[in-house]
Amino acid sequence: MSKLRFALVVSALTGLSLTGCDGGVAPDDAGSSFDAPGLDAPGLDAASLGDGGGRDAGERSDAGATDDAGATDDAGRVNRCGDGEIGGSETCDDGNRAADDGCSPSCTLECGDGVVSGSERCDTAIASGEGACPARCDDAMACTTDTLVGTACDASCTSTPITAPASGDGCCPSGASSLSDDDCAVACGNGLVEGGEVCDTAIASGAGSCPTSCSDGAACTTDVLSGAGTCTASCTSTPITAPLNGDGCCPPGATIATDSDCSAACGDGTVTSGEVCDTAIASGAGSCPTSCNDAMACTRDALVGAGTCSAACTYTPITAPMAGDGCCPPGATITTDTDCSARCGDGVVTVPETCDDGNTTPGDGCSAMCVREPRAFRATTLTVQDPHFFLSIIDITSQVNDQIRTGLTTDADMPADGLVDLSPVVYFEPLDQSAMSTPVSVDFADCTLPLSSTRCSGSGMPTASTATNRTSGTTACLAPMTGTFPAGRGINSPAPPCFGSAPIGTLTISLGGTLIRLQNAQVGGQYVGAPATRLATGLILGFLTEADAMATTLPDTVPVVGGRTIASLLRGSDRDTVAGVRGWWFYLNYTGDQVPYTP
Numbered sequence: 001m002s003k004l005r006f007a008l009v010v011s012a013l014t015g016l017s018l019t020g021c022d023g024g025v026a027p028d029d030a031g032s033s034f035d036a037p038g039l040d041a042p043g044l045d046a047a048s049l050g051d052g053g054g055r056d057a058g059e060r061s062d063a064g065a066t067d068d069a070g071a072t073d074d075a076g077r078v079n080r081c082g083d084g085e086i087g088g089s090e091t092c093d094d095g096n097r098a099a100d101d102g103c104s105p106s107c108t109l110e111c112g113d114g115v116v117s118g119s120e121r122c123d124t125a126i127a128s129g130e131g132a133c134p135a136r137c138d139d140a141m142a143c144t145t146d147t148l149v150g151t152a153c154d155a156s157c158t159s160t161p162i163t164a165p166a167s168g169d170g171c172c173p174s175g176a177s178s179l180s181d182d183d184c185a186v187a188c189g190n191g192l193v194e195g196g197e198v199c200d201t202a203i204a205s206g207a208g209s210c211p212t213s214c215s216d217g218a219a220c221t222t223d224v225l226s227g228a229g230t231c232t233a234s235c236t237s238t239p240i241t242a243p244l245n246g247d248g249c250c251p252p253g254a255t256i257a258t259d260s261d262c263s264a265a266c267g268d269g270t271v272t273s274g275e276v277c278d279t280a281i282a283s284g285a286g287s288c289p290t291s292c293n294d295a296m297a298c299t300r301d302a303l304v305g306a307g308t309c310s311a312a313c314t315y316t317p318i319t320a321p322m323a324g325d326g327c328c329p330p331g332a333t334i335t336t337d338t339d340c341s342a343r344c345g346d347g348v349v350t351v352p353e354t355c356d357d358g359n360t361t362p363g364d365g366c367s368a369m370c371v372r373e374p375r376a377f378r379a380t381t382l383t384v385q386d387p388h389f390f391l392s393i394i395d396i397t398s399q400v401n402d403q404i405r406t407g408l409t410t411d412a413d414m415p416a417d418g419l420v421d422l423s424p425v426v427y428f429e430p431l432d433q434s435a436m437s438t439p440v441s442v443d444f445a446d447c448t449l450p451l452s453s454t455r456c457s458g459s460g461m462p463t464a465s466t467a468t469n470r471t472s473g474t475t476a477c478l479a480p481m482t483g484t485f486p487a488g489r490g491i492n493s494p495a496p497p498c499f500g501s502a503p504i505g506t507l508t509i510s511l512g513g514t515l516i517r518l519q520n521a522q523v524g525g526q527y528v529g530a531p532a533t534r535l536a537t538g539l540i541l542g543f544l545t546e547a548d549a550m551a552t553t554l555p556d557t558v559p560v561v562g563g564r565t566i567a568s569l570l571r572g573s574d575r576d577t578v579a580g581v582r583g584w585w586f587y588l589n590y591t592g593d594q595v596p597y598t599p
Contacts, residue, residue, distance in 0.1 A: 188231035207331030220305035266309035344370035376427035376597030478524025518542025
């Protein structure tokens with residue numbers, strides 16, 4: 001059967017017009033025809049025949065309207081809502097006709113339809129009130145940071161609490177005060193004397209404490225405590241001017257007839273009961289003061305009862321800083337009171353000070369003269385780890401280390417000089433463990449016995465370098481050179497927190513009385529404490545040239561090996577080469593404790 005005849009039969013059987021075929025002509029419902037010369041039975045499918053034999057997807061109903069199955073485009077393709085392709089009047093098509101998933105059952109966008117649905121937080125078509133999308137965020141709370149997140153129908157506000165003090169942001173977070181944040185109000189009772197306060201009720205005594213009672217010891221003043229229990233509490237002493245029996249004062253102009261507290265003998269030249277002086281006594285003991293001056297800048301001098309036999313001077317200590325009164329009260333500094341002069345121990349570093357830790361105690365890193373003190377660590381252990389010393393085939397390294405250990409703890413000089421024989425000292429001037437680098441020096445110092453209270457003095461010939469600090473991580477600050485020692489020698493590699501020095505030109509080390517000159521020497525160690533009070537897993541390394549080893553002879557006093565050269569005790573198999581120079585890399589482990597040290 002021809003394709004045309006087959007198409008006509010299918011059309012007659014189904015009552016449908018076929019569109020989108022190979023170009024043959026077949027009549028539609030209106031009596032028109034289309035070309036379909038290539039249509040045959042196997043090419044028919046559900047899209048060509050419509051849904052269940054009904055009208056074609058591109059046809060209109062008898063009423064002339066397009067049904068919801070879709071519309072046919074110029075190429076004969078059918079556009080249906082839910083087919084995953086946007087066409088015709090569709091503004092979206094997510095492959096289904098479900099509601100509340102962003103694309104409505106009629107394939108129009110749900111965002112902007114005036115209804116909050118599905119995963120929407122709001123809808124842009126809602127102008128205000130519930131469901132409206134925010135354009136900006138403000139929860140009216142000073143201590144939150146408000147942020148607009150998302151866009152369109154996903155827009156919402158988040159509020160993050162402010163925890164760090166920052167002036168000018170309108171928030172006073174927990175733990176802040178007006179001294180750290182201008183947004184905080186002055187709070188009485190927080191242990192701080194803030195703006196507008198003269199004291200604080202939480203300060204129990206001393207500078208900044210609030211008075212609870214007042215008495216200047218003078219009979220002719222009325223002592224009043226103002227603002228009791230507040231941070232503006234203060235004492236005022238008002239001279240008594242009116243006669244009043246029993247108040248202990250005879251004010252100026254009063255007599256025994258008007259005030260029982262007045263002495264009947266005032267002015268008779270004799271100090272009698274009830275008088276503190278007599279106006280008839282011109283000078284010396286018993287004379288009445290006419291002015292007061294105790295020559296002390298930090299008191300307020302006042303004359304009470306002037307011209308009477310109760311005249312007395314009062315001297316009230318000045319406790320609050322006030323510029324221009326000539327007094328620098330306790331606790332004040334040049335930064336809080338211009339009457340204060342810069343002084344060591346006030347906690348303010350001023351020229352020529354290089355430090356000021358608020359005290360004048362030496363030995364704490366800042367001297368009694370406010371000059372940085374070096375922090376020194378004397379080696380309490382020192383052992384040669386590599387190379388080993390041999391007498392013939394016998395390894396005598398442990399005996400060498402025994403002599404070093406003896407030198408670190410005893411005074412073998414004859415006669416004894418009270419100094420430890422061997423005192424390697426590593427010192428920092430100053431020690432700043434948090435800095436990237438800090439000056440470091442190695443010195444063979446003079447340290448006194450007993451070691452429990454030793455004090456060290458510099459030799460005058462320290463070897464200086466710069467130490468690089470590491471505060472964290474796993475990388476060692478100093479490590480032995482790869483391939484320069486056999487396995488198992490136990491050489492230290494100080495790990496953070498630690499330091500490692502830059503190479504030192506020449507470091508001369510005394511080992512059991514023998515001076516060994518190490519080239520390209522370095523020193524490192526691990527800090528214990530902050531600031532450090534001890535150095536752990538310390539390492540000293542350097543290169544002993546073969547020439548120096550051959551030129552260095554052990555003292556005759558050294559048992560067995562006395563008179564021998566260092567080179568004769570070192571194995572050739574341990575020998576290394578640096579820049580064409582033969583020799584031996586030396587590695588010495590050490591630990592050190594902090595000691596008082598004077599360069």
